[in-house]
Amino acid sequence: MSNDHDEGVRTGDDPTKAILSESGLNSKHLCDYVVNVATGCRHGCKFCYVPSTPNIRTRPDMLKEEANVDNGQKEWGNYVLYRDGLGGRLDKHLDRKRTWRRTRRGRGVVGVSFSTDCYMDGRAGKITRNVVQALTKHEEYTRVLTRNPILALQDLDAFKEGGEYVTIGSSIPCMDSDQVSAIETSAPAPEHRLRGLKEFNDHGVQTFVSMSPTYPTQDKDDLREHLERIAECEPAVVFHEPINPRGGNFEMTVQAARDAGENKLADALDQLRDREQWVSYATDHLRWVQEIGKELGLPVHLWPDKQLIKYVSDDEAVWLQSWRDRQSPEDFAERETPTTPVPSCPIYAN
Numbered sequence: 001m002s003n004d005h006d007e008g009v010r011t012g013d014d015p016t017k018a019i020l021s022e023s024g025l026n027s028k029h030l031c032d033y034v035v036n037v038a039t040g041c042r043h044g045c046k047f048c049y050v051p052s053t054p055n056i057r058t059r060p061d062m063l064k065e066e067a068n069v070d071n072g073q074k075e076w077g078n079y080v081l082y083r084d085g086l087g088g089r090l091d092k093h094l095d096r097k098r099t100w101r102r103t104r105r106g107r108g109v110v111g112v113s114f115s116t117d118c119y120m121d122g123r124a125g126k127i128t129r130n131v132v133q134a135l136t137k138h139e140e141y142t143r144v145l146t147r148n149p150i151l152a153l154q155d156l157d158a159f160k161e162g163g164e165y166v167t168i169g170s171s172i173p174c175m176d177s178d179q180v181s182a183i184e185t186s187a188p189a190p191e192h193r194l195r196g197l198k199e200f201n202d203h204g205v206q207t208f209v210s211m212s213p214t215y216p217t218q219d220k221d222d223l224r225e226h227l228e229r230i231a232e233c234e235p236a237v238v239f240h241e242p243i244n245p246r247g248g249n250f251e252m253t254v255q256a257a258r259d260a261g262e263n264k265l266a267d268a269l270d271q272l273r274d275r276e277q278w279v280s281y282a283t284d285h286l287r288w289v290q291e292i293g294k295e296l297g298l299p300v301h302l303w304p305d306k307q308l309i310k311y312v313s314d315d316e317a318v319w320l321q322s323w324r325d326r327q328s329p330e331d332f333a334e335r336e337t338p339t340t341p342v343p344s345c346p347i348y349a350n
């Protein structure tokens with residue numbers, strides 16, 4: 001264990017042997033595999049689902065031994081265990097690997113890193129560079145997701161060399177940096193994320209954006225402005241989902257917004273515990289993003305929650321289910337993009 005890494009974040013080494021893991025993120029058209037460059041994430045987003053996954057819950061001994069972590073969930077954001085040398089091991093693994101999983105939605109893509117931020121700092125970035133190089137050298141499609149694409153620009157050469165095999169994206173839930181920093185306490189500001197993606201796009205590297213999750217404080221005009229800004233990086237796809245008020249971390253998210261003085265956000269989030277309020281907000285946001293995306297000519301892809309479909313009208317259920325069944329419009333990994341119009345929304349004309 002070492003404590004030399006700044007801001008009180010405890011760091012260590014992750015001795016995990018697994019290199020490439022199959023992933024269920026194909027349901028969201030993201031990937032069939034994931035590679036994680038570290039365990040833990042210094043951004044410490046309050047709504048993050050990762051600390052409640054087995055990856056953290058089942059490894060208390062490793063967390064204690066490597067970074068003196070007593071409670072992996074409560075201390076989320078305050079520890080990182082790095083997987084130095086992962087790129088070299090992955091390279092050898094890919095030399096030997098004979099079969100590859102390619103689902104209709106996941107397209108065999110490898111996601112880097114969906115349980116941490118692969119460019120959260122320089123040490124993670126160094127591992128990520130080698131991972132991207134190993135994957136693209138083996139002509140495996142690689143999806144890099146980071147809230148810090150500006151730092152990723154240090155590896156622009158590796159992304160350019162990766163050519164059609166790599167895309168980089170960022171979660172940009174809202175453009176209001178005060179609200180975002182209230183619940184994504186240590187992550188770079190949304191403007192910073194967008195600037196990084198624009199730079200990648202300017203250099204011919206394909207980009208994507210995840211508006212995940214949009215906030216209940218955003219009205220239709222805010223979402224229009226948000227999508228107009230996102231259009232600046234010419235993303236190949238804009239994924240969108242509203243926030244989901246389920247799960248233990250939701251309480252922490254509301255409290256974090258309140259602690260940061262963002263009472264309007266805290267109140268609006270709090271109200272989502274009422275199911276009717278959540279359904280109304282979630283369906284409005286999904287409709288508006290679809291409608292505005294069409295107006296702006298953006299390749300929007302909605303991620304409606306399975307639970308939401310249970311609580312809407314029959315017409316709305318058909319509309320939302322069509323989105324769940326529909327292929328993503330992203331031109332990446334030899335995907336057959338949809339040729340039919342987007343699903344008809346029961347309230348707004350398409």
Ligand code: SF4
Nearest residue numbers: 041043044045048116
């Ligand atoms: S950047 Fe991603 S992995 Fe890291 S805390 Fe935020 S949501 Fe979780």
